[in-house]
Amino acid sequence: MRDISLHLMDLAQNSIAAGARLISVDLALDDNGVLTMRITDDGRGMTPEAAQRALGPFATTRTTRKVGLGLPLTQANARLTGGDLTIASAPNEGTTVTCTFYTRHIDCLPLGDLAQTIAALVAAHPDGPDIELSLTSPKGESAFGTAETRDILHPVPLDTPEVIAWITQSLREQTDVLFGGER
């Protein structure tokens, strides 16, 4: 994975596969350059033992193959910076994945195109789980939610091309302001 926004794209697939109705994504950059990315879903969740296993490369819910690399790759990239990835989960309650990246570490991946990640998730799942995005940095904060966007647009679907373009541009403006326009 070339950047953090691609890891987010990948981890969000786990929430979708877990049958989530709501996925909350919080990205917070603090004064010391520590970026915390937290993905919380209300999907089917797992036992603490299964959550630990999920961090290994040979754990997957797929029956066709025996590898699942999304979480261990993200954890490896977080650890390269001195950060980490942890999972908190309970069956039928949902899962929270928390990653920390020390962005001033030379091995830290760039943030990437966060706007395109969110837009791609919405485009692929227009009726799927709602996404709540919350962004915080020393420069301010902003938020975006598919539920309220859906309400404003009704009955126009979220995957209408003009809407996807609006979401992309709107989020790009927000991330440029908050995270200095890094892609």
Added chain:
Amino acid sequence: MKSIAELEEIRKRTLQRINLRREDKESEVRVVVGMATCGIAAGARPVMMAFVDEIGRRHLSQVTVSQTGCIGMCRLEPMADVFLPGEEKVTYVNLDADKARRIVAEHVVNGRPVTEYTIGNAENNKQQA
């Protein structure tokens, strides 16, 4: 900052079109992009957004873009399947955004698969090499 007012404008503009779009499932064209870890790492996200953008640009209201997981040929990612009504699916491999746009123009619009990007072509070339 993009405003809510703009969103309401989009709603007004597109309201007419959506009724047309939902009616006719028979003539629907589907583009399905692989979006597992392997696909994403290989560049599936810009490929998917190129499909979405090109389809929007051409006002192709009967085309949907969706995603699927890993189908076990990770080395050929980014991959996408194109389903035209009444025709066999065509699987494209090693895609990028430009290839995606060309597939929309030649295959989705004009009905001619881009043979050089198909999985059959990729596998034949490998055998000859």
